[in-house]
Amino acid sequence: MEAYQENAKVFKALCDPKRLAILEQLRSGEKCACVLQEPMDLTQSGLSYHMRILCDSGLVVSRQEGKWTHYRLSESGRNNAVKLLLAITTPVAEQGDRCLSCDR
């Protein structure tokens, strides 16, 4: 179950509406925390909490510049997520449509 827990991390990052809204903002380019927070219903500490989850997932990377932190989408993070999604949801091989094990 530990591997699943680890895999779940990327998707956990994606299953909160506020984090999806943050990602949408990042699609148009790198943004610093203060800019991200502005249009959103989030406190400073709330944004920081979500940014950490996004960074931990690998989907977002941060860059420090003086006292500002800038965030942007990570291409490799995206590719890994897609790979993982496919790995998890793609059948292993062509099989009969029917459940054979349950012949009771």
Place this chain on the structure above:
Amino acid sequence: MEAYQENAKVFKALCDPKRLAILEQLRSGEKCACVLQEPMDLTQSGLSYHMRILCDSGLVVSRQEGKWTHYRLSESGRNNAVKLLLAITTPVAEQGDRCLSCDR
């Protein structure tokens, strides 16, 4: 925020370790509920709860056969999820690397 909520649904399905374990079982072909439950640390009602979330997400489809319910991975569900993941995490266009808005 409503659209994000709706999008989050697919990813919510993927962010629980037990549901990932269920998906893994389904990769090797259609299974009925009783078969899925067996190797997992889940009560009957617990499995039913998770199967509903997986089905609602579109990643899994179910087929009724007498008193048994059979579940399998959905190809279109998978494709939609990948499309959504890419849509959410891909930059809109090529832009400068730097955050221009935050020039304070």
Place this chain on the structure above:
DNA sequence: AAAACATATCAAAAAAAATTGATTTGAGGG
């Protein structure tokens, strides 16, 4: 029609995640 069975649903409890406000850390600027 009654009994047995598979699964779904419900309500309550437990566990996990998100929010909030306060405090800390660390980088500049006077």
Place this chain on the structure above:
DNA sequence: CCCTCAAATCAATTTTTTTTGATATGTTTT
């Protein structure tokens, strides 16, 4: 240095999700 500012962390609270046990629904078997 001291002060200010951006962001991170912490502890307490609130909200959401998951689990559990009991009950309901619908199907097959006798």
